[in-house]
Amino acid sequence: MKFRFYKYQGTGNDFVMIDNRTKTFPKQKTDIISHICDRHFGIGADGLILIENDDDVDFRMIYFNADGSETFCGNGGRCAVAFAKQLHIIENSTNFVAVDGPHFAEINNDTVSLKMIDVDEVEVNENHVFAYTGTQHHVQIVENLENYPVFENGKKIRNSYKNPGSNVNFVEQVDETTFKVRTYEKGVENETLACGTGVTAVAIAMHKTGKTKSNRISLPVEGGNLEVCFTEQNGIYANVFLKGPATFVFSGDIEVKYF
Numbered sequence: 001m002k003f004r005f006y007k008y009q010g011t012g013n014d015f016v017m018i019d020n021r022t023k024t025f026p027k028q029k030t031d032i033i034s035h036i037c038d039r040h041f042g043i044g045a046d047g048l049i050l051i052e053n054d055d056d057v058d059f060r061m062i063y064f065n066a067d068g069s070e071t072f073c074g075n076g077g078r079c080a081v082a083f084a085k086q087l088h089i090i091e092n093s094t095n096f097v098a099v100d101g102p103h104f105a106e107i108n109n110d111t112v113s114l115k116m117i118d119v120d121e122v123e124v125n126e127n128h129v130f131a132y133t134g135t136q137h138h139v140q141i142v143e144n145l146e147n148y149p150v151f152e153n154g155k156k157i158r159n160s161y162k163n164p165g166s167n168v169n170f171v172e173q174v175d176e177t178t179f180k181v182r183t184y185e186k187g188v189e190n191e192t193l194a195c196g197t198g199v200t201a202v203a204i205a206m207h208k209t210g211k212t213k214s215n216r217i218s219l220p221v222e223g224g225n226l227e228v229c230f231t232e233q234n235g236i237y238a239n240v241f242l243k244g245p246a247t248f249v250f251s252g253d254i255e256v257k258y259f
Contacts, residue, residue: 001256005036005043007249008083010075010112012193012223014249016043017083020050020062030068032256037066043254046188047073049080051087054097058090061098065187069164072100072134074196074242078112081105082246100134110247116200116240122208129205133240136166136186137201141211145172145180150191154184169198171206178218179206193223196242203228204237 003025006017016036018025026032027050036042047065054060061080063073077098084090085107093106104115116133123130128140138157142148154168168184181202183195203217207230216229226244230237 008079013075139205194221
C-alpha cells in the first residue's frame with residue numbers, strides 16, 4: 001500500500017507526518033513504524049505522527065517514537081499543528097487531543113506556541129530532578145555540556161528507570177533565564193537535536209530548584225532555540241507553553257510492502 005507522507009522538523013527534532021483521517025495506516029504494526037523512521041533503510045525520523053479525526057476537537061495527534069512505542073512529544077505536537085494547517089484542518093489556532101490529553105496551540109508563520117499539560121509533581125533529588133511533562137524526564141545539571149558524554153551517560157540513566165524508562169536531559173546554566181540543554185530520548189535510544197517535553201521539564205526543574213526566578217525561560221538546544229513560559233502557584237505549574245519553529249521539509253510517497 002502506498003502512503004503520502006510529509007516531513008517536518010522543530011529545532012532539528014524531525015518527524016514523518018501522515019494524514020490518517022481515512023484510518024488506512026496500519027498503526028498497530030510497530031515494525032512498519034520503525035522501518036519508516038530508520039535513517040538508513042526508511043525515510044528517517046525521530047518519530048512518526050498520525051493526524052486523525054476527533055468528534056470533540058479539531059484533530060487527534062497520535063505519536064510514535066522511532067521504535068514504535070506510543071507517547072507524547074512536544075516538538076511533535078508543534079509540528080502536528082503546522083501540518084494540520086497545511087491540510088486546512090485549522091487556521092491560526094487549534095484545540096486537539098493527544099495521548100496525554102487536550103492541548104491548545106497557536107501558529108504564526110513557522111512559529112508554534114503549544115500549551116502543555118499542567119505539572120503538579122516535581123521530584124527533587126540530590127543530583128537530579130524528575131518530572132512528567134507528557135512523558136518521563138530526568139533533569140541533571142552538568143559542566144561543560146558541549147563536551148559532555150550525553151549518549152553514554154544518558155543511556156545508562158535511561159535504563160536505570162523502570163519500564164518505560166525516562167528521557168534524560170543534561171543542562172548547563174548560561175544566565176538567570178537561559179539554560180542549554182542536550183537530551184537522550186528513550187524510544188529513539190540516542191541523543192536528539194531537541195526535545196520539547198524535555199526543555200519543558202528543564203524550565204520547570206530550574207524554577208523549582210531556585211536556579212531561576214523567571215517564568216519565561218530560553219532553552220538553546222542542538223537544533224536551535226526553544227522557549228518555555230508558565231505560571232506557578234503552590235507548587236503547581238500551569239499555563240505551560242512551549243514555543244519555537246515548526247518547519248515543513250519535504251513530502252513524498254512511500255510504498256509499504258511488508259504487512
